[in-house]
Amino acid sequence: xxxxxxxxxxxxxLFEALMKDPSTWRYGYDLSRETGLASGxxxxxxxxxxxxxxxxxxxEPSDQPGRPPRHTYRLTGDGIALAKVRxxxxxxxSSAKRAAGxxxxxxx
Amino acid sequence: xxxxxxxxxxLAVRGRRERGGPWGEAVLAEFDHVTSTGAALRWASGxxxxxxxxxxxxxxxxxxxAAMALATLAAVPFLVTVHYVPSHGMxxxxxxxxxxxxxxxxxxxxxxDHGDIVAFPxxxxxxxxxTLRRVIGLPGDRIECSEGRVLRDGAALDEPYLPSDAQxxxxxxxxxxxxxxxxxxxxxxxxVAQDSRHWGVISENKVTGRVIV
Numbered sequence: 001x002x003x004x005x006x007x008x009x010x011x012x013x014l015f016e017a018l019m020k021d022p023s024t025w026r027y028g029y030d031l032s033r034e035t036g037l038a039s040g041x042x043x044x045x046x047x048x049x050x051x052x053x054x055x056x057x058x059x060e061p062s063d064q065p066g067r068p069p070r071h072t073y074r075l076t077g078d079g080i081a082l083a084k085v086r087x088x089x090x091x092x093x094s095s096a097k098r099a100a101g102x103x104x105x106x107x108x
Numbered sequence: 109x110x111x112x113x114x115x116x117x118x119l120a121v122r123g124r125r126e127r128g129g130p131w132g133e134a135v136l137a138e139f140d141h142v143t144s145t146g147a148a149l150r151w152a153s154g155x156x157x158x159x160x161x162x163x164x165x166x167x168x169x170x171x172x173x174a175a176m177a178l179a180t181l182a183a184v185p186f187l188v189t190v191h192y193v194p195s196h197g198m199x200x201x202x203x204x205x206x207x208x209x210x211x212x213x214x215x216x217x218x219x220x221d222h223g224d225i226v227a228f229p230x231x232x233x234x235x236x237x238x239t240l241r242r243v244i245g246l247p248g249d250r251i252e253c254s255e256g257r258v259l260r261d262g263a264a265l266d267e268p269y270l271p272s273d274a275q276x277x278x279x280x281x282x283x284x285x286x287x288x289x290x291x292x293x294x295x296x297x298x299x300v301a302q303d304s305r306h307w308g309v310i311s312e313n314k315v316t317g318r319v320i321v
Contacts, residue, residue: 027141028134029138029141038153039135039138039151039153040155040156042154043154043161044158046131047131057130068137068140071131071134
């Protein structure tokens with residue numbers, strides 16, 4: 001069976017963070033702190049999502065002068081639709097598991 | 109510490125260029141906002157991964173080649189080794205003090221064949237004292253000597269690799285049938301070599317390698 005794309009627990013955590021307010025532009029470091037994902041995990045996901053036009057990225061001049069512009073991200077329309085599907089799937093799966101008497105422990 | 113991490117990340121992202129790829133630059137730009145030193149180190153180490161990935165996707169063939177070369181370099185010491193020859197036992201085929209490359213893995217897959225030159229620890233010596241001998245008999249073979257020639261299952265072997273004097277003097281041995289899991293080995297220099305004529309058969313799992321060159 002082929003693997004479902006963008007369904008890993010890490011991608012899911014990113015989706016949840018981005019879906020809190022889909023219209024705002026988010027910084028990479030803030031997303032990293034919110035999801036608990038290391039930069040080496042987070043950015044490859046962001047790269048993949050951007051390549052497939054699920055995420056849009058932009059540059060925003062820094063608020064302090066002399067600092068480099070920051071890269072910002074938000075989900076595209078397609079991205080929002082996919083994130084909703086993936087989050088719903090994950091919730092359905094976890095409730096099915098709970099019904100089957102298996103407790104899942106999610107790493108902090 | 110923080111400065112060093114930043115420098116390393118900068119080097120990985122930009123190299124000698126004025127500006128790196130957008131994703132590497134994105135990680136760099138966030139670096140200033142990372143609060144603690146520990147977090148900054150983690151951020152930079154993840155950033156190395158990002159920079160590598162970004163470069164990899166622009167030149168996949170080059171990186172795949174480099175990865176393959178690296179994997180080969182790492183595997184070679186397990187696959188082959190160099191054996192220094194300390195004895196005259198295999199002359200003239202293998203000169204004393206010469207060095208030979210031994211395959212340590214492939215022979216376990218393909219099996220040992222008649223005529224192969226294999227390495228194993230000398231039965232009456234220390235474990236790390238290895239020697240090379242030619243495989244004459246495999247499990248099931250009946251090895252005997254008659255009129256100076258070695259017979260395998262009753263047929264005399266053609267042994268062009270023997271030194272000329274040994275061809276004249278000949279080989280003497282006690283008849284033996286090689287049991288399962290063992291091999292019968294002889295040195296090419298029959299006059300001086302210690303081999304299965306003295307040690308008896310060698311256990312197959314004692315063999316550590318087979319001469320390639």
